[in-house]
Amino acid sequence: MLKVGITGQSGFIGTHLYNFLNQKKEEITTVPFEDSYFSNREKLRQFVSGCDAIVHLAAMNRHGDPQVIYDTNLKLVRELIEAIEDSNSHPHILFSSSTQEERDNLYGKSKRDGRMLFEEWAARSNSAFTGFVIPNVFGPFGNPYYNSVIATFCHQLTHSEKPAIMVDASLQLIYVGELVELFYQAVKTTGRRAGPVRSDVPFTAEKKVTEILALLEEYKTRYFDGQCFPQLHSAFEVNLFNTFRSYIDHSSVYPVLLKKNSDERGTFIETTKTLLGGQFSFSTTRPGITRGNHYHTRKIERFIVIKGKAVIELRRTGTSEILRFELDGEKPSYVDMPIWYTHNITNAGDDELITLFWINEFFNPDDPDTYFEKV
Numbered sequence: 001m002l003k004v005g006i007t008g009q010s011g012f013i014g015t016h017l018y019n020f021l022n023q024k025k026e027e028i029t030t031v032p033f034e035d036s037y038f039s040n041r042e043k044l045r046q047f048v049s050g051c052d053a054i055v056h057l058a059a060m061n062r063h064g065d066p067q068v069i070y071d072t073n074l075k076l077v078r079e080l081i082e083a084i085e086d087s088n089s090h091p092h093i094l095f096s097s098s099t100q101e102e103r104d105n106l107y108g109k110s111k112r113d114g115r116m117l118f119e120e121w122a123a124r125s126n127s128a129f130t131g132f133v134i135p136n137v138f139g140p141f142g143n144p145y146y147n148s149v150i151a152t153f154c155h156q157l158t159h160s161e162k163p164a165i166m167v168d169a170s171l172q173l174i175y176v177g178e179l180v181e182l183f184y185q186a187v188k189t190t191g192r193r194a195g196p197v198r199s200d201v202p203f204t205a206e207k208k209v210t211e212i213l214a215l216l217e218e219y220k221t222r223y224f225d226g227q228c229f230p231q232l233h234s235a236f237e238v239n240l241f242n243t244f245r246s247y248i249d250h251s252s253v254y255p256v257l258l259k260k261n262s263d264e265r266g267t268f269i270e271t272t273k274t275l276l277g278g279q280f281s282f283s284t285t286r287p288g289i290t291r292g293n294h295y296h297t298r299k300i301e302r303f304i305v306i307k308g309k310a311v312i313e314l315r316r317t318g319t320s321e322i323l324r325f326e327l328d329g330e331k332p333s334y335v336d337m338p339i340w341y342t343h344n345i346t347n348a349g350d351d352e353l354i355t356l357f358w359i360n361e362f363f364n365p366d367d368p369d370t371y372f373e374k375v
Helices: 012-021 035-039 041-049 066-086 106-125 149-158 176-187 209-225 235-245
Strands: 002-007 028-031 053-056 092-098 128-134 136-138 170-175 195-200 205-208 260-263 266-269 279-285 290-296 300-307 309-316 323-328 333-337 341-347 353-360 370-372
Touching: 002 012, 012 028, 012 176, 035 041, 041 066, 053 066, 053 176, 066 106, 092 106, 092 176, 106 128, 106 195, 128 176, 136 176, 136 235, 149 209, 149 235, 170 176, 170 235, 205 209, 209 235, 235 300, 279 341, 300 309, 309 333, 309 353, 323 333, 341 353
Parallel strands: 002 028, 002 053, 053 092, 092 128, 128 195, 136 170
Antiparallel strands: 170 205, 260 266, 279 353, 290 341, 290 370, 300 333, 300 353, 309 323, 309 341
16 A cells, blocks of 8 residues: 655645545555645654655746745755655655746746756665656646636636637647546556656647637537537547536536426426537436435536426535535426536435436546545
């Protein structure tokens, strides 16, 4: 059982990596980390001495003064190395650097120089070090105006703001889920070798900023405003769409009431408009019964209550806030399931509950991506 710690555990990539590794409980135990450890020498020593591997993600990305970025990032590297040496530890260090290493800016220089410091430490201590040189990372829950232009665009489009393109650059991109898989594979090599290794992470998509914004604006028009699932033509577009959905303020959007068309024959209700295909199913649930308590990492899913009373609960993994939605078949409505949100549905009435489910699994329907976790 490998003991793995993540500095910057609460950040964008750190959160995704922490959640991913916690799915590997038969192989890996995650060692909790708090940012305050960097200001507490003893806590930092205890942390490093309890880890077989440490993924060093803690860093400053933006600041009004670039010199502050450089000084801060080098200080964090030096403090981590000092704690390792003081505690006579030999963890496998995995470092998140950036393709900006080659650019003439102090952020890139801080990453390059930090990687060099770790390489020198690994060489003199005969310890393992993997320096990842990473392209632009995007994915759910990134901080707008900080982590990426995609995070900023998604936030703006879902919060009635107007995106603006400053430079129409061509971006080499990797989805955060793809990146954490690479970290996981490298973590598994812990104990098999020593010395420094540089790993140039390949990008999985290359798009101009205008192309990215055009796709996101389509998601806003079709899905956010028009309640229709758009066409998605590649793994990149699936990941971009799921990223876009993560910025929606679910508490204010759901449940969405459906339009009911009635005449002497009865009632007709259009439940889902989609250009995606996908599969419909339905369930009946007895009073008081709860279904679900799991989350998805890829699937796109919609719950539609057409008979009975239901309560749907959502909670983002790693957080405690529960979003609670009451739905009634007398006023048919739906709630969409965001990825990385544990969700369930409970029959809150006295009669049978009938729920329709629409789901699209995309490229590998035989690969289940459901993980069970109590709400």
